[in-house]
Amino acid sequence: MALPVSPLAPQTHAVPPAIAGVRFATAEAGIRYKGRTDVLLAVFDPGTVVAGVLTRSLCPSAAVDWCRAQLPAGSARALVVNSGNANAFTGLKGIEAVGLTAEIAAKAVGCRPDEVFLASTGVIGEPLDARKFDGVLQRLAGELADAPWMGPARAIMTTDTFPKLAEARLDIDGTEIAIAGIAKGSGMIAPDMATMLSFVFTDAPIAAPVLQALLARHNRTSFNAITVDSDTSTSDTLLAFATGKAAIDPITDLDDPRAEAFGQALGDVLFELAMQVVRDGEGATKFVTITVRSAQSDESAEKIARAIADSPLVKTAIAGEDANWGRVVMAVGKAGQPADRDRLTIAFGDITVARNGERAPDYSEEAASAYMKGQDLAITVDMGLGTGEASVYTCDLTHGYIDINGSYRS
Amino acid sequence: MALPVSPLAPQTHAVPPAIAGVRFATAEAGIRYKGRTDVLLAVFDPGTVVAGVLTRSLCPSAAVDWCRAQLPAGSARALVVNSGNANAFTGLKGIEAVGLTAEIAAKAVGCRPDEVFLASTGVIGEPLDARKFDGVLQRLAGELADAPWMGPARAIMTTDTFPKLAEARLDIDGTEIAIAGIAKGSGMIAPDMATMLSFVFTDAPIAAPVLQALLARHNRTSFNAITVDSDTSTSDTLLAFATGKAAIDPITDLDDPRAEAFGQALGDVLFELAMQVVRDGEGATKFVTITVRSAQSDESAEKIARAIADSPLVKTAIAGEDANWGRVVMAVGKAGQPADRDRLTIAFGDITVARNGERAPDYSEEAASAYMKGQDLAITVDMGLGTGEASVYTCDLTHGYIDINGSYRS
Numbered sequence: 054m055a056l057p058v059s060p061l062a063p064q065t066h067a068v069p070p071a072i073a074g075v076r077f078a079t080a081e082a083g084i085r086y087k088g089r090t091d092v093l094l095a096v097f098d099p100g101t102v103v104a105g106v107l108t109r110s111l112c113p114s115a116a117v118d119w120c121r122a123q124l125p126a127g128s129a130r131a132l133v134v135n136s137g138n139a140n141a142f143t144g145l146k147g148i149e150a151v152g153l154t155a156e157i158a159a160k161a162v163g164c165r166p167d168e169v170f171l172a173s174t175g176v177i178g179e180p181l182d183a184r185k186f187d188g189v190l191q192r193l194a195g196e197l198a199d200a201p202w203m204g205p206a207r208a209i210m211t212t213d214t215f216p217k218l219a220e221a222r223l224d225i226d227g228t229e230i231a232i233a234g235i236a237k238g239s240g241m242i243a244p245d246m247a248t249m250l251s252f253v254f255t256d257a258p259i260a261a262p263v264l265q266a267l268l269a270r271h272n273r274t275s276f277n278a279i280t281v282d283s284d285t286s287t288s289d290t291l292l293a294f295a296t297g298k299a300a301i302d303p304i305t306d307l308d309d310p311r312a313e314a315f316g317q318a319l320g321d322v323l324f325e326l327a328m329q330v331v332r333d334g335e336g337a338t339k340f341v342t343i344t345v346r347s348a349q350s351d352e353s354a355e356k357i358a359r360a361i362a363d364s365p366l367v368k369t370a371i372a373g374e375d376a377n378w379g380r381v382v383m384a385v386g387k388a389g390q391p392a393d394r395d396r397l398t399i400a401f402g403d404i405t406v407a408r409n410g411e412r413a414p415d416y417s418e419e420a421a422s423a424y425m426k427g428q429d430l431a432i433t434v435d436m437g438l439g440t441g442e443a444s445v446y447t448c449d450l451t452h453g454y455i456d457i458n459g460s461y462r463s
Numbered sequence: 464m465a466l467p468v469s470p471l472a473p474q475t476h477a478v479p480p481a482i483a484g485v486r487f488a489t490a491e492a493g494i495r496y497k498g499r500t501d502v503l504l505a506v507f508d509p510g511t512v513v514a515g516v517l518t519r520s521l522c523p524s525a526a527v528d529w530c531r532a533q534l535p536a537g538s539a540r541a542l543v544v545n546s547g548n549a550n551a552f553t554g555l556k557g558i559e560a561v562g563l564t565a566e567i568a569a570k571a572v573g574c575r576p577d578e579v580f581l582a583s584t585g586v587i588g589e590p591l592d593a594r595k596f597d598g599v600l601q602r603l604a605g606e607l608a609d610a611p612w613m614g615p616a617r618a619i620m621t622t623d624t625f626p627k628l629a630e631a632r633l634d635i636d637g638t639e640i641a642i643a644g645i646a647k648g649s650g651m652i653a654p655d656m657a658t659m660l661s662f663v664f665t666d667a668p669i670a671a672p673v674l675q676a677l678l679a680r681h682n683r684t685s686f687n688a689i690t691v692d693s694d695t696s697t698s699d700t701l702l703a704f705a706t707g708k709a710a711i712d713p714i715t716d717l718d719d720p721r722a723e724a725f726g727q728a729l730g731d732v733l734f735e736l737a738m739q740v741v742r743d744g745e746g747a748t749k750f751v752t753i754t755v756r757s758a759q760s761d762e763s764a765e766k767i768a769r770a771i772a773d774s775p776l777v778k779t780a781i782a783g784e785d786a787n788w789g790r791v792v793m794a795v796g797k798a799g800q801p802a803d804r805d806r807l808t809i810a811f812g813d814i815t816v817a818r819n820g821e822r823a824p825d826y827s828e829e830a831a832s833a834y835m836k837g838q839d840l841a842i843t844v845d846m847g848l849g850t851g852e853a854s855v856y857t858c859d860l861t862h863g864y865i866d867i868n869g870s871y872r873s
Contacts, residue, residue, distance in 0.1 A: 108796075109797075109799075110793070110796030110797055111795070111796045111797075111798075111799075111800075111801075111802040111804070112792050112793070112795055112796030112802060112804040112807070113796070113804070139789075141789070141792070142789065142792045142804065142807075142817065142820060142821060142822075143821055143822075144805060144819065144820045144821030145821075146821065147821075176789065177789030177790075177792060177793070178788065178789050178792070178817065178821065178822045179822075180821075180822075282775040282776060283773075283774075283775065284774055284775060284776045284790075284793060284794070284797065285793070285796065285797035286793065287792065287793055287796055363693075364693075364694055365692040365693065365694060365775065365860075365864070365868070366692060366694045366868055369864070369865055369868035369869040370868065370869065372865065372869040373868070373869035373870050375869075375870075378588065379549075379551070379552065379586065379587025379588050380587075380694075382522050382551070382552045382587060382588070382697065383520070383522070383587070383694060383695070383696065383697055384694070385521070385522055386518075386520030386521045386522030386523065386695065386697055387519075387520055387521075387694065387695035388521075389519075389521075390521075391521075392521040392522060394521070394522040394523070394552065395554060397522070397552075407552065407588065409554065410552060410554045411552060411553055411554030411555075411556065411557075411588065411590075412552075412553075412588045412589075412590075450775075450865065450869075451865060451869070452862055452865050454775070454779070455779055455782065455860065455861060455862050455865060458775070458776055458779035458780065458783070459779040459780065459782040459783035459785075459860075459861070460783050460785075
């Protein structure tokens with residue numbers, strides 16, 4: 054199914070720099086798709102550390118289980134990603150498949166299997182024949198290069214309509230540190246096709262626990278702050294690899310001010326990639342930032358923002374360019390969080406539509422309707438209760454989503 | 464907007480009997496709709512008791528607040544329902560409007576305002592001019608009759624495509640007890656149009672606390688077990704009125720075996736009405752029963768069933784007649800309830816599609832696809848963990864839903 058490129062796609066894409074100590078190659082293994090790359094092998098120099106955030110699904114894929122088992126050691130030499138088959142809900146066969154894939158990759162690269170990280174995206178429940186990687190990974194190991202990143206970004210796509218890349222550079226102690234990132238995802242999940250995967254690479258010398266802490270912190274306001282359809286993948290995977298090649302003293306402590314600076318740059322890359330995932334939301338025609346302010350806590354604000362962002366009625370109203378703030382009130386009411394109807398203020402962009410629990414006296418339907426015709430929209434809810442604040446990023450719910458997800462798999 | 468009748472509409476409708484002590488009349492008050500009735504006045508003989516279940520929304524409508532305040536006294540003489548304006552998020556004006564409506568009705572009927580119950584459904588945020596009821600309610604009080612129930616069932620409709628009625632009769636101590644019920648609802652909510660309202664009437668002599676307990680118990684497996692789009696109304700209201708006219712000794716104790724019998728009949732009426740609401744789900748083309756068995760507890764089963772029923776990806780797959788059990792696995796995984804992927808069994812109708820955490824060895828895509836072409840579908844998930852069980856009733860997510868909710872309000 055060749056989908057037209059999302060109307061929300063960025064006009065240009067980042068061109069991340071080569072990362073010292075990271076090389077990669079892609080291939081057409083024919084796992085499901087024909088005439089396009091579907092396997093990525095990335096190889097890391099010895100000494101590379103890894104951190105990761107994995108799906109909270111209680112029915113995770115075999116690859117997620119594998120990564121979860123290897124992450125505590127914090128050491129990585131290779132990453133293998135395939136698109137077309139999620140190797141999820143494949144029972145014992147799935148466990149065997151990840152073991153065999155890691156073994157083949159380890160032999161091709163010259164490392165231990167437990168230094169190989171894996172991610173799969175595609176059909177659920179279909180056994181993945183890992184023998185298909187035999188030969189392919191060996192060949193890829195002989196074709197490794199350190200750029201351009203477009204190749205890996207394309208090889209991991211499923212229903213994505215554009216490749217997703219981001220980069221950041223920062224100066225630490227007079228040395229340039231580089232971060233390169235790629236991602237895929239267009240529904241939060243469509244188990245037979247989409248899922249969210251992201252891989253970030255840096256030459257920073259940083260201890261695995263510090264990288265893990267920074268990744269988890271900035272994941273919260275990037276990938277964990279987006280929603281396309283409220284569905285959580287069995288396979289969501291975010292991994293960060295740090296080769297340590299940059300010539301600075303290693304960052305080994307989270308309290309090191311350089312950790313904060315690096316974390317900011319890492320956060321920028323994650324945020325940029327996450328926004329691209331929303332912009333490629335299945336069927337999306339509007340990008341929407343939902344901000345909840347003055348809630349009882351940040352956590353409460355996040356839950357209310359998510360209730361609004363996940364509401365089918367809010368999302369369809371946005372698709373219909375309808376400034377339907379009544380549905381926003383409804384979503385606030387169903388969030389199960391502290392709320393006082395009579396203190397609520399709601400704005401669409403700069404237009405206050407409701408204040409103190411009723412329609413704003415100066416509300417102009419005409420102005421609100423004109424605003425809703427835009428492509429990038431902001432809905433802000435002030436709860437009038439405390440200082441909690443959070444933003445969640447989402448898209449509208451359109452006929453396109455039904456077309457993509459309501460058509461038969463084959 | 465005249466919508467075509469849902470393809471899932473029942474072929475026939477119930478003709479509930481007159482209930483001694485209940486009379487009603489309807490009118491065209493022109494609150495929003497033209498050329499159709501939009502106000503219902505029901506009047507109850509002295510001695511009528513009332514019980515109710517109201518939305519858990521933290522941004523409830525003014526009418527919900529009013530009912531919540533009057534319910535503890537348990538005494539009712541009148542019910543006023545209007546469609547076209549929800550009187551929700553209308554601030555102080557909303558509170559004044561319910562007070563004035565109750566006053567007008569009380570004067571027309573000859574009772575105290577606190578014996579008048581109110582429900583409103585329609586646009587949110589638009590002040591309701593209660594003065595419109597002046598004259599109308601007085602006139603209606605002179606036109607009261609005890610049948611047919613089609614009039615009230617139609618007057619409370621919004622985006623409903625068919626009126627919803629149910630009835631039950633049971634023998635207690637040799638006397639026939641009658642229950643009549645009406646409902647409206649097609650999205651769980653579309654604040655500018657739909658919401659869920661239901662009113663049930665009986666001649667049983669039953670104490671208000673017993674009626675309340677039975678209503679709450681049977682609401683759990685009827686109205687609280689359905690979902691169209693996961694959105695909860697600001698105005699959901701279920702009220703039961705018992706006139707006590709039937710010539711049997713009053714039921715004053717929940718342990719009275721007659722309470723159990725009456726509760727079963729009441730439960731049947733609630734269930735029947737709730738299923739009709741799902742069958743009128745906005746854009747629905749399939750009616751789906753999701754049953755989760757062998758979960759750790761009934762509550763856990765209910766949460767998992769709801770996660771499946773609310774998943775846009777599951778609902779769009781059903782619309783596409785796709786036996787996409789991978790999406791069911793996904794929804795189980797995201798429910799946040801105890802789950803062991805490798806013990807899951809999933810069936811579509813009688814067809815086991817997955818067993819012990821992987822595709823069933825004898826799975827036939829052809830048979831599953833043929834099953835999905837039916838109009839009434841059942842998805843059963845066996846968690847393999849305990850004895851908890853629950854069913855949730857829902858419909859598919861189609862282009863029709865987007866059409867209805869993504870079009871501009873005016």
